[in-house]
Amino acid sequence: GENVEQHPSTLSVQEGDSAVIKCTYSDSASNYFPWYKQELGKRPQLIIDIRSNVGEKKDQRIAVTLNKTAKHFSLHITETQPEDSAVYFCAASYTNAGKSTFGDGTTLTVKP
């Protein structure tokens, strides 16, 4: 089955700096890669996703890049703000089946 590894497990940055979280996956058949943000005590919420036919996607301060050859994808957050502090999860799945395998999460702390 699919295996997703996520690094780092914790990340602390100063407000205004950039943050990068990286994930690798094992199954070359995976073609959908979402990123979820989970604030303390709340449900995971999708913040951005990318499909395997695209190399990069951007939404305001958030971007995701995908390298299919190397089987890794990354989340980039620019101009970080304290409200970006949360746990971020990456996932990999097959579009048709919809089954997602999640990474173990990265706890991002943005210091004011």
Add this chain to the structure above:
Amino acid sequence: EAEVAQSPRYKITEKSQAVAFWCDPISGHATLYWYRQILGQGPELLVQFQDESVVDDSQLPKDRFSAERLKGVDSTLKIQPAELGDSAMYLCASSLEGLLDNEQFFGPGTRLTVL
């Protein structure tokens, strides 16, 4: 905005007791997922339904866990008997069926504590 509903939000039980969790997906979502999230880890898929049929239950401990979605709408996850190691957050999610519609929407979860 429509959301996935789950109940109860919190459940405390003693080991060897039976517990049940309920999930109501977003209306029209054919696919329903049950995840277990242990503190400090990502969600782990327990079972996936497409309408009323089980698509994947390979990670479901079938000796004690069961799940059903009889009418293809809401779903129940049961644990009997509960063990100490079952303490976790149980998340339900739903998604539309189709090639481009597999964004998953999560419910608030049920936090289970087994004493």
